[in-house]
Structures are given as C-alpha cells and as structure tokens.
Amino acid sequence: GAVVSQHPSWVICKSGTSVKIECRSLDFQATTMFWYRQFPKQSLMLMATSNEGSKATYEQGVEKDKFLINHASLTLSTLTVTSAHPEDSSFYICSARTGTNVLTFGAGSRLTVL
Amino acid sequence: AQSVTQPDIHITVSEGASLELRCNYSYGATPYLFWYVQSPGQGLQLLLKYFSGDTLVQGIKGFEAEFKRSQSSFNLRKPSVHWSDAAEYFCAVGAGSSASKIIFGSGTRLSIRP
Secondary structure, three states, X not given: OOEEEEXXXXXXXXXXXXXXXXXXXXXXXXXXXXXXXXXOOOOEEEEEEEEOOOOOEEOOOOOOOOEEEEEEEOOEEXXXXXXXXXXXXXXXXXXXXXXXXXXXXXXXXXXXEO | OOEEEXXXXXXXXXXXOXXXXXXXXXXXXXXXXXXXXXXXXXXXXXXEEEOOOOOEEEOHHHOEEEEEHHHOEEEEEEOOOOHHHOEXXXXXXXXXXXHOEEEEOOOEEEEEEO
C-alpha cells in the first residue's frame, strides 16, 4: 500500500535555530499534503495544506512565517520551523491523499526545542 | 462549523470483552466519517470510513462502526478486544469540498486489562 515517510522521526534543537522536517510519498505522487501538530495527549490540529508548485494554505492562527512549507515536487513536502522556541516542541505529522477522501499518515516527527 | 466530539477520554476494558467508543459529529450535510488508531509515538492508521451506503461499516482488525444520522453518531465497536488494541483512537469528519480537510476529535485512550 501507499506509504508516507517522515524524516527525522525525532529531533532536538537549540532555541533560535531552524529545523526542517521532510514528508515523502513513496511509490505515489501527492499533489496535496497536510501538516498536523499534536500536543501530548491531545488531538491533531491541522496546520496547513501543502500544494505542489504553489503556496501552502495555512489554517487560522498558524504563523506562516514561523512554519515554512515547501512542496517543490510531487513526492516531497517540507516543514521548516524557523527560530524555534520551546513552545514549538510538539509532534508533527504529515499526511497525503491516497484515495478518494482517504489520507495516509506519516509516522510523525517529534521536535524538542531546548 | 464541523466538529467531532469523543466524550470518553480514557476507557479500560478487559481483554476479551466487547468495546464501544463513542463519537458524535456536527456537520451540515452528509458527512465523511473516519476512525483512526494511533499507537504511542506513531502516526495514524485508518481503521474504517463511511461515505455513503450501508450504515454499518466493517474495518480492519475486527472493528466496525455504525453511522446513525438521527443521533449524529459514528460509534466504533469490537466484539472482543485484544491486548494489542491498546492505543489512542480518533474519530474524524471530512470537511470542506470533497472532504478536503479532516477534522479530528480529541481522542479516546483505550487501555486493556489483562
């Protein structure tokens, strides 16, 4: 079946640095990918919709200059957390549409900002 | 606005016992409904989905869910749980045109008593 791969699965960084998370669709093309954020013991909150070859669409309240999304190819979307701070520590999950109204999720990337 | 409510934060059942996880949704039209499962530190796996047709939907791992429009519910059931079913379960509704966005409930954590 379709697989969505995220890398890295776990990253620690210092406050003020930037971190890039990759989301790849394996063996299929994804014109649209979605980025979610999940706080401990909470649900997933949609951050943005990533569209290949165009600007991402951000949900209300999500800082687009803070969370840079690039979808330069049909198999890769990246999320860059710029000038990260401890409050940005979270579990970030991407997904891609793999069927009619069906999403396949990556395994997630845990970010810890010191 | 579309929303999903999972009233039970945490449920514990004995291995071999039956299970029902509750989900209520708010949506103006016929909803696209999903149940996902998340193991600790992992992404989400689709258990089952409802788009139309038969209101009793069969999924993977022996799960099923029943769509009840009159009650705005989509409860997840399993006749006999296994220790490996311990996880976080999310109900979700597809929102927007062609369910382009997935809105998640707050999740129910399932623990299995030996």
